[in-house]
Amino acid sequence: MMHVGLIHYLAVSGALFALGLACIVLRRNALLVFMGLEMNLNAANLALVAFSRYGGHAEGQVLATFIIAIAAAEVAIGLAIIVALFRQRSTVVTDLLRSLKG
Amino acid sequence: MTAYDAIFWFFSLALLLCGVLVLISRDAIASGLYLVLSFFFLAGLYVLLQAFFLALIQVLVYAGAIMVLFLFVVMLLDFRESRHWWHGNLLGLVGAPLAVAALAVALLPVLKRSGALAAAPEQWFEGTLENVMTPVFTRYLLPVEITALILLAATIGVVVLGRKEKQP
Numbered sequence: 001m002m003h004v005g006l007i008h009y010l011a012v013s014g015a016l017f018a019l020g021l022a023c024i025v026l027r028r029n030a031l032l033v034f035m036g037l038e039m040n041l042n043a044a045n046l047a048l049v050a051f052s053r054y055g056g057h058a059e060g061q062v063l064a065t066f067i068i069a070i071a072a073a074e075v076a077i078g079l080a081i082i083v084a085l086f087r088q089r090s091t092v093v094t095d096l097l098r099s100l101k102g
Numbered sequence: 103m104t105a106y107d108a109i110f111w112f113f114s115l116a117l118l119l120c121g122v123l124v125l126i127s128r129d130a131i132a133s134g135l136y137l138v139l140s141f142f143f144l145a146g147l148y149v150l151l152q153a154f155f156l157a158l159i160q161v162l163v164y165a166g167a168i169m170v171l172f173l174f175v176v177m178l179l180d181f182r183e184s185r186h187w188w189h190g191n192l193l194g195l196v197g198a199p200l201a202v203a204a205l206a207v208a209l210l211p212v213l214k215r216s217g218a219l220a221a222a223p224e225q226w227f228e229g230t231l232e233n234v235m236t237p238v239f240t241r242y243l244l245p246v247e248i249t250a251l252i253l254l255a256a257t258i259g260v261v262v263l264g265r266k267e268k269q270p
Contacts, residue, residue, distance in 0.1 A: 003104070004106060004107045004111075008110065008114070009147070012117065012118065014205075014209055015118055016117065016118065017205065018202045019118070019122060021198070021202055021205065022125055022198045022202065023125050025197055025198040026125070026198050027125070031130055031134075031172070031176055031179075032124075032133055034172075035134065035137050036125075038168070038172075039121060039137070042144055045144075049156060050151060052151075052153070052229070053151040053152060053153065053226065053229070055227070056225035057227060058227060058236075059237070061153055061155070061227075061229045061234045062234060062237050062238050062242055064153075065155075065234065066242075066249060068159055068160070068163055069249050069253065070252065071164075072163060072167065073253050073255075076171070076256050076260050077260060077263070079171060079175045080264055082179075083175060084264070092179060
């Protein structure tokens with residue numbers, strides 16, 4: 001068996017991104033769609049950290065730090081939107097939220 | 103197979119298993135808990151990549167703060183969606199594999215070219231607090247300030263969104 005290298009980390013990152021994408025496309029609950037988004041962000045972070053480690057530069061990990069900070073802001077806003085949506089419509093099922101104004 | 107390889111395979115397979123469980127769990131609370139677990143395994147992968155600071159941040163911020171917020175909202179909303187928990191329609195079933203396949207095709211050139219990078223890691227980067235944070239507070243000081251502004255805007259936005267509607 002070959003030793004673990006950059007390509008293995010990238011493969012894990014790609015698989016995690018695919019799982020997040022499937023979560024976004026397939027799940028009907030808005031919160032689960034949001035969780036899939038988090039998985040995508042973490043897959044990107046893993047690829048960045050792996051590139052940083054194997055490329056010998058700090059930029060990947062710096063960018064990953066920024067992504068985590070922005071993800072915190074994004075989660076706060078997104079969850080506030082979902083809670084406001086639930087207050088108005090009493091549902092978070094994406095299929096039932098069809099109208100833009102109402 | 104060295105110990106490093108064994109630990110890598112353990113963490114990555116556990117990570118992907120938790121990802122699959124997030125995808126197929128009917129209960130949103132179970133999905134959230136599996137996502138927390140997958141973030142812990144991802145922190146383990148960060149430690150393997152010598153990114154100690156990011157592993158710490160992953161556990162403290164992601165698993166500790168962000169996912170607690172997630173689980174709090176999941177438990178707060180208290181919805182019952184046991185029947186139609188995923189898209190059973192043709193669009194979802196065909197669209198998801200198509201999207202993943204398109205992504206794989208787009209990423210293949212990157213994977214092919216990464217072989218040159220993996221072959222000769224003559225200098226390794228060690229992600230200690232000092233090594234990661236020194237560029238953040240010197241070269242990337244402006245993005246830090248912009249991030250601070252974005253966090254402030256997000257805080258104000260959440261306060262505005264969370265207000266009670268005034269009764270007319």
